[in-house]
Amino acid sequence: MRCHSSLMALVASILAVVEGAVIHSRALPGVKVTFQETTICETTPGVKGYSGYVTLPATLDPAIPFESNMFFWFFESRQSPATAPTTLWLQGGPGAASIDQAVSGHNGPCSVNPDSKTTTLNPNSWNSVSNMIYIDNPVQTGFSHDGVLKQGVIDTQTGDVNVDNPANPTNWLTVKGTFPSGDQTRMVNTTTTAARAIYHAMQAFFDQFPQYHRDKVNVWSQSYGGHYAPAIASLINQEQANPGSVLGTPGAASSSNKGKRAATAFGVNSIGIINGWVDQLTQAPFLMTYNNNSYGIKSYSDDTAQKLSTQFNAPGGCMDLTKQCRQLIIDKDAAGFANDPDVVKACAAASTSCLTIIGQNDAASGRNSFDLAQVLPLGFPYPYEVGWLNDAGVQSALGVKMNYTRSISSTTNYFLSSGDLVRPFTDVIGQLLDQGVKVAMVYGDRDWRCNWLSGEAVSLSVKYGDSAKFAAAGYTDVKVGKTVAGKVRQYGLFSFTRVFNAGHEVPLYKPAEALSIFTRTIMGKDVATGSSDAAGFTSSGPSSVFDVMQKADPLPAPICYVLDAPIGQRCTADQIKALGDGSAVVKDYIVS
Template identity: 30%
Template sequence: MRCSSFVTWLGLSLATLVGAAPAATKDKRYLVERDGTNYTVFEHAATGAKLEFVTNSGICETTPGVNQYSGYLSVGTNMNMWFWFFEARNNPSTAPLATWFNGGPGCSSMIGLFQENGPCQFYNGASTPSNNTHSFNNYANMLYVDQPIGVGFSYGTDSVTSTVTAAPYVWKLIQAFYAQFPQYESREFGIFTESYGGHYGPEFAYYFEDQNNGIANGTIKGDKIDLIALGINNGWYDPVLQYKAYITYSYNNSYKALISQSQYNSYLSTYTSKCVPALNSCASSGSNSACESAENTCYNGIEGPLSEVGNFDVYDVREPSNDPYPPETYATYLANPSVTSAIGAKATYAECPDAPYEKFSSTGDDSRSFLTQLSDVVQSGIQVVIWAGDADWICNWYGGEAVANAISYSGASAFDAAALKPYTVNGVQGGTFKTGGNLSFLRVFGAGHEVPYYQPAVALQVFEQTMQKKVLSST
């Protein structure tokens, strides 16, 4: 599990996803009270989807005048997807809209909300949250989504077995969100994600653009999503490039050598003779069995053994395997009945449950490359940033840079040839970066897997510059 890998509609119509649309031709909005909690209910006539949410729970975001909404979207029969929305702290009526997805596959986006870039954090393992002055909602209206069903607070029937089958449900959520909150429909929109988001981000962005094209030519009904930015930190994009990066990073990183030269040579031989052929078989056949076999082959030959060569945390190589940071106290907080009642949660919080992960594993999704989709997104002109904390082992920066250099677009040759240069925030160096056209790559110094936790000022600057449709630049 990597938590915290051009498809068409696959024959899934809107009615298939959300159930047949009700007979009513108008949307319905009404209030209900349940167990002392007041909910707003919105029934979307066009798709049959239903939103049920709590307004201004007072949990996490405590900035006066900043609205928040938390609750569920029904994306199908007994399919309830959890979302938590925070208005921008500055100029919410004109600020852009961004979504955050954690990875896994099968990990909750509450990780990002409470440990990384949300309005509050549990500093030093405190039992209650405090204000995060570097929250992403300083700049943008932020929407955190638990997907697929069964992850985090989402509950019900989970029919998602791959990155590709996850995308339509995320699209549905945004469509229903626009219908309930039409004031955000015209806003510029960004997707930010991490880890297995190297799969999610490219595919979700590609799928959104494909749907937008369908809306433009009249073959699909819906609201256009004005996607302008895609940001992925410490992502898992392409297994051929990134299994090799495990070996490179283990031998040569800034913090500690994990293997010797002879071990490096041995692992490289295993990679070439066993892992690459298995991944090529997955790519050529596309079959679930071939891709699942490739995942097992590469894990057993490379990732698994390398992760155990020393006592280190795969998410922060500087620390031992029992590293208590980022603090997990947020999960205890989310188990408090008074908290779950206030935010309208109807399920027991599950950070990274096994069932959704196992469905992805059964299709060999981890072994499938999303470099083609990522290239298409860059080619479309969307602002893209690939970035990585350099203390992370599991989705390390060597692999991220290799992926960035392999993206196919008009500026690829110049980008590949460009050297990394210092990236500063108010004159303080936070990493090294390079840019080309609408693509940026950044290595973040002193950061583990969850970059915004370790380097919040760097993360917020990266987020703001990317959402402003700019390549990265030092300040």
């Protein structure tokens, strides 16, 4: 019977893609999958792609009492898709769109060209070795929406969307479009709740596309992915061990649903965290000390650094409030639903305090907080995918009817207001390692905000059965071809890699190197060379590589791109003034 059901689902999916389809899930009541085959971006002959929505009804999960339309874009592996691994990719934020990485030359099949109209195949796409699914997460991020689309405008200087009283745009400082509702009662505001929506969406996807279902999947993410990847992987493994438990009352299993989804149950092979924010208590102090870095780039004076550090560690300051929040989480909200007012108040205060000082840090430096080598305005990463994803022809090919916004400030702010930023996931990483999950922490060493020293500190604070052996391992070279791409500490399934000359989004800076690290990890090989099995492997070398200095690679010239809000990161004050008074010359969304 199970084989017959899988065959019927496969036949249905093959027939449905001829004209696009709406398919109702057999496993999840009320869930539907709307999809179509895509032929844009991934143009390798014979390699299929699908985009669409998984619609989660308000009745599916009591933790998510509103409709959620989760946008996905799936690409088959360029090699043996029937047997290749399947990997879920999530961008961080919170509130940043995952499909950005599919089309920007990051880890997806293509990169958009400077004309914002055409694309070029990415030879280092991760679908070279794995089936890849990108999901815009959480709802009201990217193309994901709550079922209530509204006409509005986006303020390109701030990135804020106004759907309540939008004025007609008169210049490029506001752009008219169709956006999610912005209603916070129809958003999620915690990693725990977002993870549930992702799990539901993955279940529905595998129900519709059983040919890509695997016993174990890979979950990779970056930035706020230091929260997302561990949380989602943990939930997946819990659901595999206890089918249906994710559907009950928040934080508890529902006996009526147990066993319903065994046919599409799956576990986790690996998680990858790229320049992730995992644990504020461990990582935040390194924001104050990274003025002393392995590039010799001082963003401000030592006196300024000391003043910021004093403020950071003052009684009632960032670190003090973070500790108070952490204790309340343990006492009152271990499940992570932000439903205790004392926890929310304390953790939101900690978030606000720390982010205020981080903002002062950024202002004092005048540099890109995600790449210390770059002085504002930015020339990299390139922004061209924003225009391409807002093209009517592209949106028709994807099956979407709304504007693409790279990052939604309302979603970000709602997460911050719940204090989710402060919630730690170090213990979850340890639990995953003890369950046999491969864990790769990969940090570009030019990132200031989520810098590699803070990531290293997290890796050394993870408690699991082999913690001592991991800490005792030394750093060795990461070799990709004839290039030394960085340094890695690894014991068995756990690795921490410092990638040379990469900023916050490692694959954009070092695409071939990132693909090698990804491939070696998911295939169970050592990160350094890929020649040894990871199980039982121990890297050898020095215990610290802080003294390994680097010289920053050359950077492209600034690009003032009018759709990449907030444009203050990319445009000079004079360019913004010209956009406001109409004197700017704009071609392909670029101010000349």
